Amino acid sequence: MVGTRNAAFAEESAEVEVLIASLGKTKDLTKRIAGSLSRLDASGRIVKDAIGPIYNNTQQLQITSGNIEKVNEAIEKLRQPLDARGREENIIRQGPKAAGLPQYLGALKRVDKALTDLNSSNLRSNQQAISDFHSLLSTGVNQLNDLYRQMLQEDAQTIEPLQNITKQIPFPTITQDKVQLLSQISMAILSAGTQSARLGQNDDDVAARIYAEIRGDYLQNSLQNLSTASISTSKRRANDSSIYREGSSGIGAYAKAIEGMFLSEAENTSRIFRNVNDAGRIFTMTCSKALSTFTRTLAELNNFIKSRILTDCFLAYEILDLITPMSYRLDSRTGQLRPQMTDALRPIRETARSSLSDLINQTKRQAETVSTLPPDGNTIPLVSQTATRLQNLALFDRPLLALLSSIGDGNWRAPQGMTSQSSLNLELTPSSENPNLLSHFLLDIVDTLLTTLNARSQTLHPKKYVQGIFQLNSVAVLSRAVQSSPDLARYIGISPHNAKFETYRRTASSLYMSAWREPTALLFDSIHTGSGGSRPMSGQAIDSTSIIKSLSSKDKDKIKEKFRLFNASFDELVARHKSLHMENEVRSALSREIQGTIEALYGRFWDRYHEVDKGKGKVVKYSKEEFSRLLAGL
Numbered sequence: 001m002v003g004t005r006n007a008a009f010a011e012e013s014a015e016v017e018v019l020i021a022s023l024g025k026t027k028d029l030t031k032r033i034a035g036s037l038s039r040l041d042a043s044g045r046i047v048k049d050a051i052g053p054i055y056n057n058t059q060q061l062q063i064t065s066g067n068i069e070k071v072n073e074a075i076e077k078l079r080q081p082l083d084a085r086g087r088e089e090n091i092i093r094q095g096p097k098a099a100g101l102p103q104y105l106g107a108l109k110r111v112d113k114a115l116t117d118l119n120s121s122n123l124r125s126n127q128q129a130i131s132d133f134h135s136l137l138s139t140g141v142n143q144l145n146d147l148y149r150q151m152l153q154e155d156a157q158t159i160e161p162l163q164n165i166t167k168q169i170p171f172p173t174i175t176q177d178k179v180q181l182l183s184q185i186s187m188a189i190l191s192a193g194t195q196s197a198r199l200g201q202n203d204d205d206v207a208a209r210i211y212a213e214i215r216g217d218y219l220q221n222s223l224q225n226l227s228t229a230s231i232s233t234s235k236r237r238a239n240d241s242s243i244y245r246e247g248s249s250g251i252g253a254y255a256k257a258i259e260g261m262f263l264s265e266a267e268n269t270s271r272i273f274r275n276v277n278d279a280g281r282i283f284t285m286t287c288s289k290a291l292s293t294f295t296r297t298l299a300e301l302n303n304f305i306k307s308r309i310l311t312d313c314f315l316a317y318e319i320l321d322l323i324t325p326m327s328y329r330l331d332s333r334t335g336q337l338r339p340q341m342t343d344a345l346r347p348i349r350e351t352a353r354s355s356l357s358d359l360i361n362q363t364k365r366q367a368e369t370v371s372t373l374p375p376d377g378n379t380i381p382l383v384s385q386t387a388t389r390l391q392n393l394a395l396f397d398r399p400l401l402a403l404l405s406s407i408g409d410g411n412w413r414a415p416q417g418m419t420s421q422s423s424l425n426l427e428l429t430p431s432s433e434n435p436n437l438l439s440h441f442l443l444d445i446v447d448t449l450l451t452t453l454n455a456r457s458q459t460l461h462p463k464k465y466v467q468g469i470f471q472l473n474s475v476a477v478l479s480r481a482v483q484s485s486p487d488l489a490r491y492i493g494i495s496p497h498n499a500k501f502e503t504y505r506r507t508a509s510s511l512y513m514s515a516w517r518e519p520t521a522l523l524f525d526s527i528h529t530g531s532g533g534s535r536p537m538s539g540q541a542i543d544s545t546s547i548i549k550s551l552s553s554k555d556k557d558k559i560k561e562k563f564r565l566f567n568a569s570f571d572e573l574v575a576r577h578k579s580l581h582m583e584n585e586v587r588s589a590l591s592r593e594i595q596g597t598i599e600a601l602y603g604r605f606w607d608r609y610h611e612v613d614k615g616k617g618k619v620v621k622y623s624k625e626e627f628s629r630l631l632a633g634l
Helices: 002-094 101-121 124-154 161-166 176-198 206-234 251-272 276-307 309-334 338-368 381-395 397-407 435-460 464-483 486-492 499-522 544-550 553-579 584-613 624-632
Strands: none
Touching (some): 161 206, 338 381, 338 397, 381 397, 499 553, 499 584, 544 584
C-alpha cells in the first residue's frame, strides 16, 4: 500500500514540474510580444507623422474637385438657355404659319422654360439675357395673338337667330379641331403673360380679353335685330287702346335666342378654357355686351308699359314668365349670369308688382269718370275691356301668383301696401302657390267695376228698370268672358267664387222686375162671387159665365177696369221691354222670369173673368194662348 501511494505522489510531482516549466516559457513569450508591440507602436507613430499631411491634402483636393465639377455643371446649365436662343429665335421669327403651329408652340414653350431657368439663377449677369428672351417671347406671343384673333374671327360671322329658332336648327359652336388649337394657343398666351407679370407688366389676361371681345361682338351683333324687333313690336300708336295680346311682342323670340346662343357660347368657353373658374369668368365677360343691350331693351319696354299700364301690363307679366325661368335654366347649365339677369329684370318686376293696385285703381277711376250711359240700358266699352283684361290676367297665372304671394292677400288694394322693396320669389311654380289669391284679385277687379258703374247708373239712369238692365248686361258680358275662357273659369267660374256674379245678377233682376209688380197686382182680385156662388174645387173646370152672372154690375165694372188697367200697363211694359237693349242671355233669363211671375196669374184671372165682355175683345184683349205666345216672344 505504501509503495503504491509513493508512486502516485511521484507522478503528480513530475506533472507540476512540467507545468512550472511551461509557465516560465509563457512569461518569456509574453515579454517578447510586449516588446514587439512597443516597437510597432513606435513605428506607427513615425508612419502617422509622415503620412498625415499627405492624407489631409488629398481630402482637400477631392472637395475642390467636387466643387469644380458642380461649378462646371452650373455653368453648363446656365449656358443651355443662352444656347437655345439662337435655335428658337429662328422658329419664332418665321411665325406660326410658316414654322407650323406645333413647332411654333414648342419653341415658345422652350423659351418660356429658359426664362424660368434664368430667373431662378438670380444672377445679375443674366439680366440682359432675360431681357432678350422676354423680347423674343413677346414677339412670339404677339404673332400668336394675331393668329388667335384671326381664328376666332373665322367663326364670328353674324347670324340670324330667328332662322335657327323657326327652323329648330342648333346654334353654331366652334369645331372640336379648332377648339383644341385655340386651347393650346390660349395656354401659351397665358404662360407668356405670367412671364410678363414677373417683369411688372400686368398682361396675364390677353387671351380672355381677345376671346371676350370677338365672341362678345358676335353675340351682340347677332342679337341686335331681335332687340330692335322687341321694341318695335311693342310700340303702339297713341290712340291704340287695345289690350296687349300674348305673343304680340318679339320679346319671346329674343329670349329664346339669348338662351340658345348663350348656352352654345358656354360650351365653347368650357372646351377652350379648361379651368372651370376661368371658363365661367370668360363666359360672363363674353356675354356682357349682349346682356347690356338686353338690359337697355327691358328698360325701354318698361317705359312703354308704365305709360300704358291698363293695356300693356300683360307685357310685363309675359316678360317675367319668359325671362325668369330662362335665367334659372342658364344658371343651372352654366353656373353664371343669374345676378345679371336679375338686375335686368328688376324694373319690369317692380312695374308688374305695382300694376296690381293700378289695375284696380284705374278701373275705378275710369268707371267714376263715365259721364253718360246708354239710355236703353246697354253696357259700355269699359265692361268688355275689363272682361278681356280678366281673361288675359288668367293667362299669366304663374307670374301673377308669384307677385300676389309676395305682397299678401288683399294688400294690392292700397298703394301703400306696394311700396316695400321685395326680392319676390319668382320660381313660377303655381303648384306651390295659393290659387285663391288670384281668384280674390280678379274678383276685386269685378267688384270694383260693377260697384262703381252701378253707382253711376243710379245717377245717370233715373228709372230703376233701366238701372237693372244696365247692371244685368254688364254682369252678362263679364260672365260670358268667364264661361268662354277655361283659364279664367278656373279661378272665378267655380264655387264659391262665382257666387259674386249671382249676387249682382239677383240684385239687378230685382230692380228690373219691380216695374212688373203693378200689372201683377191687378190680377189679384178681391171680388166676391156672392152667396150663391162658390169657388171651384182644385182641378175642377172654371165656368167664367157662371162667375160673371153671379157678379153685380158694380163688380163687373171693377173687373173690366182691372182688365183695362192691366192691358195698358202690360202693353207699356212689353213695348218698354222690347225697346231696351239686352244681351241674349239677359233677355232669355228675364223672359223666363216674367213668364213665371205673371203667366199663371193672368191665366187664373182670365179663366174666371174672360166672359166679362162676352168675347168681344174690347176688355179682355189677350186670350191665354195669345198671352203665352206674347210672353214667349219677349
